[in-house]
Amino acid sequence: MFFxxxxxxxxxxxxxxxxxxxxxxxxxxxxxxxxxxxxNYQNGHAYLTSHRLCYVAAEDxxxxxxxxxxxxxxxxxxxxxxxxxxxKLTIYPKPQKKKTDKSSSATASPAVAxxxxxxxxxSLSHIPQTNFQQNPLSPKPINATWICPICSFSNPVPSNFDxxxxxxxxxxxxxxxxxxxxxxxxxxxxxxxxxASRESPLLSSVASPAIAQDxxxxxxxxxxxxxxxRGTVPCPRCTFVNHPSLVECEICGAPxxxxxxxxxxxxxxxxxxxxxxxxxxxxxxxxxLSFRAGGDKTFHERLRGALVQRKWLLQNxxxxxxxxxxxxxxxxxxxxxxxEGTLSPAPRHSGVGIAGLERxxxxxxxxxxxxIGNAFEDLEALMASAKQIVALAETLARESGMxxxxxxxxxxxxxxxxxxxxxxxxxxxxxxSGSESLYLSExxxxxxxxxxxxxxxxxxxxxxxxxxxxxWALFNRSRxxxxxxxxxxxxxxxxxxxxxxxxxxxxxxxxxxxxxxRYDWNDEKTIEKIQAWMEELQRVPxxxxxxWDWSLFGRAVTAQEAAHRFKWSxxxxxxxxxxxxxxxxxxxxxxxxxxxxxxxxxxxxxxxDLSRLAI
Amino acid sequence: MTTTPPFPFxxxxxFPPFFTPQPNTTTRHAQLEKWSSLIQSWCRHxxxxxxxxxxxxxxxxxxxxxxxKRLDLREARAVVxxxxxxxxxxxxxxxxxxxxxxPKTVAWIWWRRPEEWADVLVDWVEGTGQKGSVxxxxxxxxxxxxxxxxxxxxxxxxxxxxxxxxxKRGRAQIFGGEGQEGVKFF
Numbered sequence: 001m002f003f004x005x006x007x008x009x010x011x012x013x014x015x016x017x018x019x020x021x022x023x024x025x026x027x028x029x030x031x032x033x034x035x036x037x038x039x040n041y042q043n044g045h046a047y048l049t050s051h052r053l054c055y056v057a058a059e060d061x062x063x064x065x066x067x068x069x070x071x072x073x074x075x076x077x078x079x080x081x082x083x084x085x086x087x088k089l090t091i092y093p094k095p096q097k098k099k100t101d102k103s104s105s106a107t108a109s110p111a112v113a114x115x116x117x118x119x120x121x122x123s124l125s126h127i128p129q130t131n132f133q134q135n136p137l138s139p140k141p142i143n144a145t146w147i148c149p150i151c152s153f154s155n156p157v158p159s160n161f162d163x164x165x166x167x168x169x170x171x172x173x174x175x176x177x178x179x180x181x182x183x184x185x186x187x188x189x190x191x192x193x194x195x196a197s198r199e200s201p202l203l204s205s206v207a208s209p210a211i212a213q214d215x216x217x218x219x220x221x222x223x224x225x226x227x228x229x230r231g232t233v234p235c236p237r238c239t240f241v242n243h244p245s246l247v248e249c250e251i252c253g254a255p256x257x258x259x260x261x262x263x264x265x266x267x268x269x270x271x272x273x274x275x276x277x278x279x280x281x282x283x284x285x286x287x288x289l290s291f292r293a294g295g296d297k298t299f300h301e302r303l304r305g306a307l308v309q310r311k312w313l314l315q316n317x318x319x320x321x322x323x324x325x326x327x328x329x330x331x332x333x334x335x336x337x338x339x340e341g342t343l344s345p346a347p348r349h350s351g352v353g354i355a356g357l358e359r360x361x362x363x364x365x366x367x368x369x370x371x372i373g374n375a376f377e378d379l380e381a382l383m384a385s386a387k388q389i390v391a392l393a394e395t396l397a398r399e400s401g402m403x404x405x406x407x408x409x410x411x412x413x414x415x416x417x418x419x420x421x422x423x424x425x426x427x428x429x430x431x432x433s434g435s436e437s438l439y440l441s442e443x444x445x446x447x448x449x450x451x452x453x454x455x456x457x458x459x460x461x462x463x464x465x466x467x468x469x470x471x472w473a474l475f476n477r478s479r480x481x482x483x484x485x486x487x488x489x490x491x492x493x494x495x496x497x498x499x500x501x502x503x504x505x506x507x508x509x510x511x512x513x514x515x516x517x518r519y520d521w522n523d524e525k526t527i528e529k530i531q532a533w534m535e536e537l538q539r540v541p542x543x544x545x546x547x548w549d550w551s552l553f554g555r556a557v558t559a560q561e562a563a564h565r566f567k568w569s570x571x572x573x574x575x576x577x578x579x580x581x582x583x584x585x586x587x588x589x590x591x592x593x594x595x596x597x598x599x600x601x602x603x604x605x606x607x608x609d610l611s612r613l614a615i
Numbered sequence: 616m617t618t619t620p621p622f623p624f625x626x627x628x629x630f631p632p633f634f635t636p637q638p639n640t641t642t643r644h645a646q647l648e649k650w651s652s653l654i655q656s657w658c659r660h661x662x663x664x665x666x667x668x669x670x671x672x673x674x675x676x677x678x679x680x681x682x683x684k685r686l687d688l689r690e691a692r693a694v695v696x697x698x699x700x701x702x703x704x705x706x707x708x709x710x711x712x713x714x715x716x717x718p719k720t721v722a723w724i725w726w727r728r729p730e731e732w733a734d735v736l737v738d739w740v741e742g743t744g745q746k747g748s749v750x751x752x753x754x755x756x757x758x759x760x761x762x763x764x765x766x767x768x769x770x771x772x773x774x775x776x777x778x779x780x781x782x783k784r785g786r787a788q789i790f791g792g793e794g795q796e797g798v799k800f801f
Contacts, residue, residue, distance in 0.1 A: 547681040548629045556631065584641050589632040591684070598632045603645035 003066040006054055010452045010503050011445035012061045014047050014054040019311070024048040024302040026295040027438045031055050031066075032088070032288035035156050035176065040064045046289055048302050050311035053091070055289075068287070070303075071312050078300045079288075082151070083247075084179025087296040089289045089303070144194030146187045150245075153177035157191045180245045368392060393480050441500060443485060443493035448502040450475060451516065459504070463567035464521055465576075468494060468506065468514040470569060509575040510582075523579055530580050533557070533565065534599040556589055556596035622660045622675070625653060634684040636693070650686075650694045651707040655726040664770040665714060667721045668692060695722050723773070732766060732777035737786060739764055740800045752778070752796045 007015040016022065025048070031041035041064055044057035053073075057064035074094040081087040144157035155176050167184075174181045232241045233256050235249035242250055249256060291299065371388050451459050451471070458474065459466065468491065476484045485493070494506040494516065505519045537554035546555070563573035577597050580586045587600040627633050627649050637643040657676045658666060668691050671677055678685040686694070699713060699722070700706020712723040727735070739761065740746055755761060756769050766774065778798055781787035791797045 548631065549626065552626060553630050581639055581642075584639055587632045587637050587639070587642050587646075588635055590635045591631070596631075598630070600642055601630050602627065602633060602637065602649065603642050 002072075003068060006056070006065040006067040008056065008062060008065060009449055011448040012056065012500070012502070013045075013445050013449070014049065014052070014056065014065070014067065016049060017051060019050075020052070021050040021311070022047060023050060023306055024299055025438065025442055026291060026293070026299050027058075027441070028291070028293035029055065030086075030290040030292060032290060034285040034287075036159075041066075043292075046299065048299060048306065050306055050309070053303070069312070070306055071310075073307060076300065076303055076307070078296065082177050082179075084174070085177055086290045086292045087294070088291065089296060089300055090286050091289070092286045144191050146182060146190035148175040148178060148180070148182060149186060150180050151175060151178040155182070157187055157194065161187065161191055390480060390482060393482070440489060440493045441496055443489060444496040444500055444502060447471070447475065447490075447493060448497060448500075448504050450478070451504050452518075459516070459518060461567065462569065463572075465515050465517040465568060465572050467569055467571055468516055471516050510578070511575060513571060513575055515572055515575070523583070526576050527580055527583060527585050529566065530562075530576070531585060531599075534586075538599075553601055554599050556598050558594065558596050562597075622657055624675075625649070625656075628653065628679060629682060631682055631684055634679065634682070634686055634690075636690060647694060647697045647707060651698045651710055654694070654698070654724055655710060658724040659726040662768060664723060664773050665721055666695070666711075666724045668695065669720050692719055695719075698722075698724075727765075729773065729776040729780050732769075732773065733780040733784070733786075735764075735766060736777060736781065737800075739766075746800055749797055749799045751791075752798060755798070 009015050026046045027044075029044055029046040031038045031044070040060075041055060041057060043059070044055055044061070044064070047054040047056065050070075052067045052069055054067040055065060068091070072094055074092045077090045077092070079088040079090060144161075145154045146157055147154050153175055155173075158173050161170070161172075170184070172181055172184065172187055233244050233246070234241050235252060235254055235256060237254035238249060238252040240249055240251040242256060246256060248254065289296075289299070371392060450456070458471075462470070472485070472487060472490050475490075479485075491514070494514070497504050497506055497519075503519050505517055505521075507515050507517055509515065534554050534557075537557070538551055542550050542555050557577075559570050559574035559577055562568065562577055563570045566573065566576075568576065577586060581588060581597065581600075584600055584603060586597045587602050589596045589598060633646065633649070637646050654666070654676065658664070668688055672685065672688050672691055677691050695711050695713075696719070698707040698711035699709060702708045709728065710725050712725065713719050714721045714723060725731075736755075743760065750758070752771065752774055756767070756771065756774055761767050766777075775789075775796065778787055778789055778796075781800075782789055786801055788799045788801070789796055790799070
């Protein structure tokens with residue numbers, strides 16, 4: 001299994017392959033290789049799709065994002081959170097055919113390690129192998145383990161721990177399972193025994209687990225008395241002098257400052273993996289996802305579902321022959337064209353003429369009934385067949401749009417293209433229902449992608465700028481009435497664009513009108529466009545004779561004309577013209593025709609005519 | 616006055632937004648300055664010293680018949696108000712002054728301020744060697760000696776104000792009764 005490099009979209013999300021569906025998103029996820037934290041991959045979003053498991057770091061996402069193909073995953077184990085340790089999912093790769101013996105030892109998991117403690121006889125077969133794998137060239141010295149005196153979990157000795165130079169002041173990482181710092185002696189003994197076992201593997205491998213286990217209890221006691229005098233923590237409330245490994249005061253229960261759980265779970269206790277950039281790195285043992293903000297259960301569930309469904313197998317499958325091909329080739333709008341393709345073809349009676357058409361219609365309706373009926377049987381099934389249902393809803397909408405004669409062809413075009421967009425749209429269901437901020441940020445990314453998608457070109461069509469309300473309407477219509485975004489969520493999501501460094505920006509005009517525009521769009525560009533237009537008006541003679549010197553003044557423009565020319569909406573055009581007026585580029589004329597704008601001849605012409613008037 | 620040639624309007628006069636008060640302060644300032652200079656030139660052209668806004672709003676000054684645009688009384692008053700203020704107050708350098716009787720409908724338009732007129736008078740007196748001589752105000756305004764001068768046919772009130780400036784400066788002395796004023800230049 002390899003960490004694969006990952007392409008990101010403009011909204012800094014994984015670029016999905018064709019047919020790939022986003023299943024779940026979780027933020028505040030850290031990545032582990034084996035038992036080691038991977039630097040720079042400790043705070044990011046985990047995206048579960050139907051084909052891949054993607055990790056995108058919150059900081060510098062273009063650099064630190066990797067993906068793992070689901071087809072290479074053998075199994076997934078869930079590990080609940082324990083004291084200070086976050087809940088984790090351990091993902092084991094499928095054994096590679098070429099080196100089966102190696103990978104079997106590589107799957108030495110925490111569970112196996114724990115077993116070896118409980119049953120030392122079993123570990124006999126494991127330890128030599130592990131040591132064999134950890135030859136001196138190996139960059140990962142995971143050969144030594146120490147056993148936590150509190151929870152008896154076997155932890156790796158940190159890679160930078162050198163028994164020769166370490167002393168009691170050396171900073172030791174706490175236990176991976178319970179998060180409590182080990183007594184120095186425990187780690188030291190484990191390290192020494194590991195070194196000894198490397199020198200004489202067969203001899204000491206039998207002894208080392210036993211020694212570690214035997215010395216556990218006395219050591220813990222000894223360290224209690226020893227460290228009590230040195231690294232004690234006085235309680236801030238009752239001043240009782242507590243043992244340093246205690247999180248709460250023994251007497252009054254007040255949280256101790258040293259042990260108080262910090263909100264920043266990035267500083268998780270595990271040692272660091274040595275490489276900081278892991279794209280195209282082989283996963284030797286297993287990887288772990290640490291869910292520091294929860295969401296592990298749903299993630300696990302969805303991941304298991306995706307592993308069972310094996311959507312990636314469909315990628316190369318030939319398309320199912322569609323019985324509706326005849327109907328659609330006749331040019332008739334087939335309401336089931338996209339739905340039937342996924343269903344098994346029914347035995348087809350060759351109908352001729354009107355009777356045939358009617359029968360075909362009947363068949364189509366029956367199939368639709370079946371799809372709808374299946375989908376509504378229970379919610380799980382609805383989610384599974386969501387794509388079919390959406391496609392069905394869409395074709396129905398398109399049909400009704402045809403009959404009711406949609407006013408704007410452009411909006412209906414956008415609507416009809418929206419099926420493609422739906423694959424990527426984040427719904428509340430994909431996220432942990434508890435985390436509102438994640439939903440908002442994902443919605444913001446959705447919106448950014450929706451806006452910058454060149455296939456739809458929504459911003460371009462609107463002249464690079466559109467009002468938030470228009471966008472909201474368009475966006476919700478493209479969702480076909482499923483998982484609509486509420487106006488307040490929508491606005492909050494739009495406000496996040498700047499923070500998430502997405503390529504679109506929300507902007508507030510003086511009047512309070514909120515508009516959406518590309519991040520590189522600014523007033524200067526608008527003014528340039530308006531000025532070019534005004535100069536053009538000075539060159540082109542107006543249609544009707546005008547009482548003023550058009551070559552000098554040009555012509556008046558209204559917001560409607562500007563909207564038409566720049567393909568803005570009228571509200572946006574009015575705001576942009578007023579912005580230009582504020583900048584002194586335009587000036588206004590109020591008359592019975594309404595408000596019109598001119599090139600600002602009043603202040604731009606200088607004093608040429610004044611000096612002439614002074615005689 | 617009827618024989619004066621038509622007034623050459625500046626190009627801005629035919630610019631439709633010129634007749635709409637501009638909301639942008641910079642543009643508004645430029646607009647007021649242009650109006651001020653237009654009013655001054657207009658009055659100078661027509662040798663007018665006082666401007667009655669009631670009459671003026673119907674005149675070509677404030678009413679562009681070609682564009683069918685006009686400055687209404689309220690706006691015209693705003694322009695003249697601006698002209699009455701000094702530049703320090705953000706106005707037009709006291710180029711106008713409301714004539715105090717009644718509401719703000721008639722104003723002096725100072726296309727030359729009384730101080731400037733006083734300078735013109737002194738220059739003329741010195742230039743023609745009339746220093747120390749005595750002239751009546753009537754002679755100054757309507758006399759043949761000052762026929763070619765700009766102050767020929769000047770409003771008597773403006774002339775008296777200009778002469779008073781000279782008196783304050785100690786360059787002239789006014790004597791005589793109402794309507795019979797004489798002036799001696801030093």
